[in-house]
Amino acid sequence: MFKDDLHVAFDNIKPSAELLDRVSAMMSEEISKPRPAIRMNVAKYAGIAAALVIAAGGTIAALRMSGSIGVDKTDASSAVTKSMETHATFAAAADGASAENGASAENEASAAAEDPGMYAGEEQEIFLDDSAVVSEFKSDEDGVQLFAVQEYSEEIAEASEDEPDSANDAINAVGDASISPVAPAAEENDAIEDAEEADFSVGTAKENISAASMGNPATGGGDTMMYEEPFAYIFYNIPRSLEMSVDGVLEYSDEEYIMGERWREYLRSLPEYKESARSDGDAEPLAPVETGEWYSDYADVTSIDSYINVYSFITYFRIPDDTVRTSLAGIYAPEQLDILLSGDKAAITAEFASGYAIVKGEKIYAPLWLDRNDTAAWTAAGITKDDISAKYDLLTHIPYLAEEIQTRITAKLDSFLK
Amino acid sequence: MTELSLCTRESFDAVMRKYSDMVYRLAYSRTGSTFDADDILQEVFLRYIRADKTYNDEEHRKSWLIRITINCTRSFATSAWNRHRDAAEPDQNVGAEDPALKAAETKSDVMNALLELPEKYRTAIYLFYYEDMSVAGIAKAVGTTETNVKSRLSRGRDMLREKLKGVEFDV
Numbered sequence A: 001m002f003k004d005d006l007h008v009a010f011d012n013i014k015p016s017a018e019l020l021d022r023v024s025a026m027m028s029e030e031i032s033k034p035r036p037a038i039r040m041n042v043a044k045y046a047g048i049a050a051a052l053v054i055a056a057g058g059t060i061a062a063l064r065m066s067g068s069i070g071v072d073k074t075d076a077s078s079a080v081t082k083s084m085e086t087h088a089t090f091a092a093a094a095d096g097a098s099a100e101n102g103a104s105a106e107n108e109a110s111a112a113a114e115d116p117g118m119y120a121g122e123e124q125e126i127f128l129d130d131s132a133v134v135s136e137f138k139s140d141e142d143g144v145q146l147f148a149v150q151e152y153s154e155e156i157a158e159a160s161e162d163e164p165d166s167a168n169d170a171i172n173a174v175g176d177a178s179i180s181p182v183a184p185a186a187e188e189n190d191a192i193e194d195a196e197e198a199d200f201s202v203g204t205a206k207e208n209i210s211a212a213s214m215g216n217p218a219t220g221g222g223d224t225m226m227y228e229e230p231f232a233y234i235f236y237n238i239p240r241s242l243e244m245s246v247d248g249v250l251e252y253s254d255e256e257y258i259m260g261e262r263w264r265e266y267l268r269s270l271p272e273y274k275e276s277a278r279s280d281g282d283a284e285p286l287a288p289v290e291t292g293e294w295y296s297d298y299a300d301v302t303s304i305d306s307y308i309n310v311y312s313f314i315t316y317f318r319i320p321d322d323t324v325r326t327s328l329a330g331i332y333a334p335e336q337l338d339i340l341l342s343g344d345k346a347a348i349t350a351e352f353a354s355g356y357a358i359v360k361g362e363k364i365y366a367p368l369w370l371d372r373n374d375t376a377a378w379t380a381a382g383i384t385k386d387d388i389s390a391k392y393d394l395l396t397h398i399p400y401l402a403e404e405i406q407t408r409i410t411a412k413l414d415s416f417l418k
Numbered sequence B: 001m002t003e004l005s006l007c008t009r010e011s012f013d014a015v016m017r018k019y020s021d022m023v024y025r026l027a028y029s030r031t032g033s034t035f036d037a038d039d040i041l042q043e044v045f046l047r048y049i050r051a052d053k054t055y056n057d058e059e060h061r062k063s064w065l066i067r068i069t070i071n072c073t074r075s076f077a078t079s080a081w082n083r084h085r086d087a088a089e090p091d092q093n094v095g096a097e098d099p100a101l102k103a104a105e106t107k108s109d110v111m112n113a114l115l116e117l118p119e120k121y122r123t124a125i126y127l128f129y130y131e132d133m134s135v136a137g138i139a140k141a142v143g144t145t146e147t148n149v150k151s152r153l154s155r156g157r158d159m160l161r162e163k164l165k166g167v168e169f170d171v
Helices: A002-010 A017-032 A038-044 A057-065 A074-094 A102-114 A154-159 A167-174 A231-237 A242-247 A254-268 A310-316 A321-328 A334-340 A345-352 A367-372 A375-380 A385-395 A403-417 B009-031 B034-051 B058-077 B099-107 B109-116 B119-130 B135-142 B146-163
Strands: A050-054 A124-127 A133-138 A145-150 A358-360 A363-365
Touching: A002 B009, A002 B109, A002 B119, A017 B009, A017 B034, A310 A334, A310 A345, A321 A334, A334 A345, A358 A385, A363 A367, A367 A403, A375 A403, A385 A403, B009 B034, B009 B058, B009 B119, B034 B058, B058 B135, B109 B119, B109 B146, B119 B135, B119 B146, B135 B146
Parallel strands: none
Antiparallel strands: A050 A145, A124 A133, A133 A145, A358 A363
């Protein structure tokens, strides 16, 4: 039997006693360290950085006018822009939801939903768990909001010593680059006080794109890099599967990684990408178990073309069908790709929406939407008791959801079913 | 194990004793390299310590560790160091210093077939058939739905049947 053969294969694969002793010793040191304040621990954490850049519509137009990317319909493009702004606002606000700050972060997210302008002109540090800090800054350019999660990585410092031969080599050489936010020069960023000195500069997204800022050994990895929308945003978001994104639940699944790599390869091949100094955006989305951020995503999403996902991405950029099939082979079955490329949004939604979403034709109602809207709105949306009953077990046991939120959703579900 | 929060060396050692094999094998199943698995094991438990979480129960802890291991294998794969390696180059060090391991691997077409599967199928197959996890448990650990897990198991089995003629699955 396969199971028996698998055990034969894997039973001998185990960590050595020496490795375990070493890990135990390391952890003993770590345990004995005083617990740092959340905001102080940025520099200590190895690994990843993510940046979200939302550019003004003008930037998108500029890219289009360059002729180097497909000009899509205004509906899709405006939806993409709007969705990115919405997402970034929520992501910045709600990502900071630690156990202690959960209520505060949610209030911020709610406030942002009602009035995104509340962040205009303000610097706000939103703390994730002890791994990173999200800082939001408003640049001089109207409509440009910049978010950065900065972490220090020894890999960055090592990689930055490489001599890049080309723009892409430079991008790769930086590795998991830290991205510093654009900030008023005079302001001190407490969140990175233990990190190597970062290069902050004031200005717009375009002005701050600089190849020279990449791989700067002097900063020890705290390089300043700005992303030119939409590629950076795509890099951050596109690893998420369509399936995950339609229900608002952050499934950090295998296909995200594979898909992300393939899309990044494709985007790197585009001329407009090579012309700009960009990180390869290989930041790892933070797992929901670590940050609880999933809940913040896509609060108002109700259709697959209203936010960034694989479908809207391939539509917006007019990715050729064969490129889509090649990139997503092994991630989705051929018949699924047929549906994805069919243009039939109801069929696409039905196929890819996960179990946590209530799908009504082309409309998607994620757990987050259910939570944010009252039951009268549910009824107005055409959601029936049968719809809720069919999903009840799933919706009352959402993985990694904060208990208070789950309690609230469950109460609403019960009320609706009465 | 009744202590569900990590606060002492003793409790950490107990956790590590209980889950190190699982973390290591999962890392290996995803990377194909014992050397990478070594590094990932350390990173997983470092994150575990630093998270300093309280868990509802052991299943919660196990799910968390699985999720972190999966995340670590990804960030490891995209690290600057790893990018400089030839992606197509087989891990020449696998089993080089471990005769038992090398012997097990050279005999195991099953392992090779598993490592050739796409990641999502490979992880589902490994957790289901080796770690004896339920579909629900796998879904929770990897952050997807049970439907997806079943689909991945089904497709993973299909792919394995193509690679391993005559293989039988008891489920």
